[in-house]
Amino acid sequence: MMPPVLEFKDVSVSVKVGEAEVALLRKVSFEVGKGRILGLAGESGAGKSMIGRVISGLLPDNLRFSGGEVRFQGQTLTGRLARSFLGRRIAFIPQEPLSALNPVYTIRQQMYEHMKHQGLPRAQWESYCIERLLEVGLPDPADLLGRYPHQLSGGQCQRVLIAMAFSGDPELIVADEPTTALDVVTQAQIVRLLRGVQRKHGTAVILITHDLRLAAHVCDEVAVLYAGDVVERGPARSVLDAPSHPYSWSLKMATPSLEGEQYVLPTLAELMPGLKDMVSLVGCRFARRCPTRNAECESRLPRLEPVAEGHYVSCGGQCRTAAGSRKTEPHVLPAPKNALGRPLLELRDVSMTYHGQGRRRGQVFHALRPMSLSIAPGELVGVVGESGSGKSTLARLIVGLLEPTGGSVHVEGVARRGASGIQAAQMRETVQMVFQDPDSALNPRRTVEALVTQALEIRRDIPLAERGRIAQRLMGQVGMALDALGRFPSQLSGGQKQRVNIARALCVTPRLLVADEIVSGLDVSVQALIMNLLLELNRELGIAVVFISHDLSVIRYLCQRVLVMRHGEVVEQGETESVFGNPQHPYTRLLIGSVPPDDADAVWPAPDGSEEGIVSSEQVLECQS
C-alpha cells in the first residue's frame, strides 16, 4: 500500500513560558492520503496554523519541535527538507488574498518568479501561466497578467494564488483559511474551484478552517483541534453528523442552522486556554469548560480512541456516547408583535446619495436607494447583505450619524430633522448603536468603568457614587465579572470588548439597539454568547434590535423579520422563516445557496457552471435568472 502523502505521528511543538515549557501542539496525529482532502477545524488559538508552520519548516526561533515525527511520502520531514520542498512539492494557499501578492509587481512578474523557482524553461513561462489562469476560471488571462494586485478583486487574487499553488503539480497543498477574508458568495465559488482543481490534479490537500460545516462538505476527513490537541478525527460526514467529543458537538451547535428546527445555542463558560493557562493543564484541556467532565478528565492525558469506522475521539468513557445525542432546548423567537400604536422607528422613503466633488463632479453614487421601514417596540429585525450593499449606511441613518439626502427618519413619531435640543437628546437615548470593531469602538485610554458610564459624563445631575453603581449594574446585565471594571480594553478578549460595547450602549436605557456586524470576527462560541445576550435583553428589557450581518444563519437565529440588501437596494424583505425558507429574489437564493448546509448528505457547493470562468455574483445571477 502506498504511504500517505503526509503523516503526523504524535507531533509536539513547545514554547517556553517563563520557567515552564508549554506544548502548543500536543501529540498531534493525522494522515492525508493521495488525492484526499483533510480538514483541520478549530477556533483561533487551537494550533491549526502551527501545523502549517511545522509542515513548511518555518517555525519561529523560540518554538521547539519537542516530539513525534512528520513523514512526507514515507520520508522523515525535517525542517530543512521541508523548506527545500516549498513551492515545488509542497505548496500553500494563504488566507488574505489581497495582501498576499506584492503590490509593486505585476501578476506576470510574480508568476514568472515562481516559474523560475520551479525550474521551468523561460520560453514556456508565458504559455504556462495562461494555462494555469484559465484552469482557475479567470477569463482573459493575458490581460490579467499585466495587472497589479490592487486592480483585482479578492476573489480574483485568490484564484491567482490557487493557480500558483497548483502549478508544478505539488504533492501536497496546505490551504490556510483560504476563504475567510472573502464574502459569502465568492467563498462558495472558491471552494468549488478548489475542489475541482484538486480532483483534476489528484493533489492531497489540507484545508484549515474554523467553519466545521464547510469542512464537512468539502473534505474527505476532518480533524477537530482544541488548544493544541486533536480531539476528534474521522470521515467528514461522520464527524458532522455525529460529533462525539463535547467540544466538536458544541462547535457544531454554536453555529445556528439555516434550515430545519432551531436549538438554543449552547454557551460554554470561560475561553480556550491561552499559553499561560496551558502550563497548569495536564489532562484534557477542554475539561474546565466541559459540561460532562468527570474526576479523571483533568489529570489524565486523553488518547484518541475509535468510536466508529475510522472515527476517533479523545475523551473519557461516558462523555462520548452522551454527547452525540444530546440537544439543547428548541429555540423559538417570540412572534412579531402587531404594529399596535406608534412604531418605535420609521424610515419614510429614506435615501442616501453622494455627489462627486472636484475631479469627480457629475458622478453620482447611490449608497442607499429610497426605502421605507417601520420598527415596532421590541421587534427583532435583521439586515443581511455583503460589503457595499448599503447596510452600514442604513445603520448610520437609523442611529442619526448620517442625515438622509432624501426622505425622513422618525423616532417615536417625531421627525429627527428639525427636532429641538431636548427632543434630539431624547432621541439619542432612545436609539443607540453597538459598533462593529471593538478595537476601534473603545477608547484605549479609558478604563472599562469610564467607558460604560461615558454617557453620564454630560449628565450633571448624577453624582459619582451613583455612577459606580450604574457601572456595576451594566456589567451584570451583560454578564461580565465586576473585576473587569478597572481594566483597559487592551487587556480584554474580543468577546469581552464586545460586551463592554453593548453595556455602554445600554447605559442610556435605549429602546432600540442597532448592532452593526458585532459578531463577525469573533469565535463561534463567543458569537453564541453575544447572540443569547441580545435575546435576553430583548426578553427582559423589551429592547428592539436591528441586527446587521452578512451571516444568514445568525440572522435566522436572532431576527423575526429580515431585509436583504444589495447595491444599496432592498431586494427582498419579510418574515425570516418565509424569506429564507422560500426565497423569491435570485440574489437571496444565491446567498442562501452559498452557505454550507447542515445536512451532511447535501451536495455543496452546488455546481453552477463556474468551472467555465464565471467570476462574479453578477454573472452567476445572469446565469440563473
Next chain:
Amino acid sequence: MGNVAHLLGRKLITACAMALLLSVVVFIVLRMIPSDPLAMMLPPSATQADIDIVRKELGLDGSIFQQYVVWLGHALQGDLGRSIFFRESVVSLLLTALPPTLELVLVSLVMALLISIPGGVLLYKLERRRGEMLADFVLVFLLSVPSFLWGIILIVVFGVIFPILPFMGRLDPEFSVNAITGFALIDTVLQGEWRAWLDAFSHLILPAFALALSFSPIIVRVLRSSLLDTATAQYVNVARLRGQSEWRVLVHHMFKNAALPTLTLIGVQFGFLFGGTLLIEVIFSFPGIGNLMVQAIKNFDLPLIQGVALVFCLMVLVVNFCIDGLYAVLDPRLRTS
C-alpha cells in the same frame, strides 16, 4: 503612462504657483525690518542724497505691493537686482555660486546613500539580536550631532590632528580651471586635468562627509522601520512559503516596498540638507550659495538675501518634484486609478 504625465503636469503647475507665493513670503518677511534698512546698508558717511538714490534704486519708495510688482517684473526678465555689498548683479553671483553647492550636495547625497542603505539593512538584521542596543545608541548619538558640528570635528581630526585632507575652499591655489559648467569635477575632466580633479575631489570630501554624516542616520532609521513594517506583510511570508530564498525576499520583495516611505522622508529632509550647506560652506570657506547667504545676511544685503532665499526654495521644490516623479514610477498604485 498617460496617468503619470497628467499627475506630474498638475504637480508642476502647483510647484510654479508655490514658487510665486514663496517669493511673496520672502519679500514680506524681509520687509518686516523694524529699523531703517538703508541706515544699516550704507556707510555712516552717506549723505541724504546718497540715501535717496539707493532708496530709489532699491525701489523702497513705494508701498510693499508696488515694490513687489516691480521686483517681480524684473525677476521674470531674469534680473534679480544688484547686490549692495558686492556691487554685482545678483543673478551673476548666483550663477557662480550655485554649481559648487550643487556639487557638494550631490556628492554628499551619494555618500549618505552609500552609508545609510547598508546601514539600514544591517540595523534591520540586528533586530532582537545582541548588537541592536549598541547600534541603536550609536545611531541616536549620530543623530544628535548637527552637520556644522561634524564639520568642525572633521576639521579638527582630519585637518589639524592628522592633516591628511584639505579643508579650505574648493581647490588649492596652484590649480586653476576654466569654469565651463561650474562643476569642478566635470570641468577638470573636460580639460583633462587629472591632478586638478583629484584636488577638487579631496577638497569635497570633508564638507560632503560632514553633510552626509548628518543626513545618514535619518535615512537609516526610516529604512530600518520600513523594512520592519514590510517584514510583517503577508506577501513576504507568502513569498517565503513559495520557496523563495531569504536573500531574494529581502532584496526583491521587501526593498522596493520599504523604499517608498524612505523616499518620502528623504524628500522631506532635503530641506535640512540644503540648510546644512549654509554653515558647512562658511566653516570650510566653500564658495557656494550657502556662504553667499551668510555673507548677505551679515551685510543686510537685501536683494542678495532675497535672491539666494528664492534659489533655495526653488531647489527644494525641484527636489520634491523629482521625488514625486520617482514615487510614481516605483509605486504602481499611483499610476493606475
Next chain:
Amino acid sequence: MTTTTMKYAGARSGLARLCSHPKVVIGGVMVLIFLLVALLAPWLAPNDPNAQDLLATLLPPAWSEGGLAQYPLGTDALGRCVLSRLIFGSRIALLVAVVAATGTMLLGTVLAILAGYLRGWFDRSISFIVMLWMAFPPVVFSMMLMVGLGTGVSNVILAVILVDWTRFYRVVRAEVLVARQREYVHAARLLGFSHLRIMLREVLPGVAPIVITLFSLEMGVAIVVEAILSFVGLSVPSNVVAWGVMLADGRDQIYQAGWNLMAPVVGIVFAVLAFNLLSDGLRVVLDPRLRKRGSE
C-alpha cells in the same frame, strides 16, 4: 489568525513603566544634569564668564602643560575661562529650548487638532500654508526671519516657533485624522458630546504621547538652531555667552587652541543627545499598542 503572543507585559504603574526603558532613564538623567548645570551656573562656574584676563590668553586645559588650575579647561583669545563660558552658555540653550519648544508645541498642536478634527476649509488653508512653509530650508528661513525681526534671544525663540511649528502640526494632524475615524468618536457623538468635548476628552489624550515625544525632540532642535544663529552672530548680544558664539570664536584659533572648540561641541552634543534619547525612549514607552493583554 492570531499568532500566539509570547510576551506578557502586565499593567504596571505609570512611573515604573516609564522608567523601564533604558533610553528614558539615561536620557532623563542627562536632561537632569543639563538642567542642574544651567540653573546652578553661578555656583558651579569657577570664574566670571565675561571676565577677561589678557595676560592668560589661550591657555590649555589645567591637566596639560602650561595650564592653570584656576582655568580648568583653559582660556580663549581674550583670556576668558572656557569652562565658565561653557556652563553659562547652557543657560541660553536651556532658555531657548524650553520656551521655543513650548511655543511650537502649543501652536502646532492646537492648529493640528482643530484642522484634523474639523476639516473643511480651515484644514485645507492651514495645510496649504504648511506646504509653503516646508519649502523653506529651516535654517534659511530662520536666518531670514532674524533679518526681518532683528537680533536677540527672544527673536531667536520667536523664529524657532515660527519655523518649526509645522513639525508638530504634520505629525499631530496625522494622528488626529486616524483618531477621528475611530468608532469611539462616533460613539461619543451618539451620546450627544459636543465637538469641543470630544476634542478635549477623546482626541487630545490620544495624541498626548506623540506630543510629549515631539516636545523632547523639539528642545534638541531649538538648541541646535540657537547655536547656528549665535555662530553667525544673529543671536545673543556680545556680552552674553552662548555655545554658538564660543564655536565662532574658537574657529579662529583652531590650530593653537583646539580645546576651545571641543568644549562647546561637547556641550551641544550632550544636550541634544539627552533630549533625543529621552524622546526616543518616551516614544516606545508611551505607545499604547505595546501594552499587551494580561493573562486572559
